Amino acid sequence: MDKTEEGVLQMTTVKISGMRCQHCVNATSQALEAIAGVSNVSIDLDKGEASFEGDVSFETIKETISKIGFEVIG
Numbered sequence: 805m806d807k808t809e810e811g812v813l814q815m816t817t818v819k820i821s822g823m824r825c826q827h828c829v830n831a832t833s834q835a836l837e838a839i840a841g842v843s844n845v846s847i848d849l850d851k852g853e854a855s856f857e858g859d860v861s862f863e864t865i866k867e868t869i870s871k872i873g874f875e876v877i878g
């Protein structure tokens with residue numbers, strides 16, 4: 805878990821399985837950005853990880869990712 809400073813939104817990283825190319829990365833990025841309260845989404849395709857800022861439940865992230873055909877695995 806990344807360090808959280810006062811006044812700075814918490815950074816969350818989740819593992820996602822199923823992303824294979826830049827198109828998948830874009831789809832994931834757009835889906836996460838569309839969630840209210842989520843910002844600064846960045847995706848690492850090699851690691852299969854997505855990082856973002858915002859106070860949002862893990863269930864919401866899981867649901868959003870599964871809707872576009874991928875799976876949150878951690």
Ligand SMILES: [Cu+2]
Nearest residue numbers: 824825827828
């Ligand atoms: Cu792809």
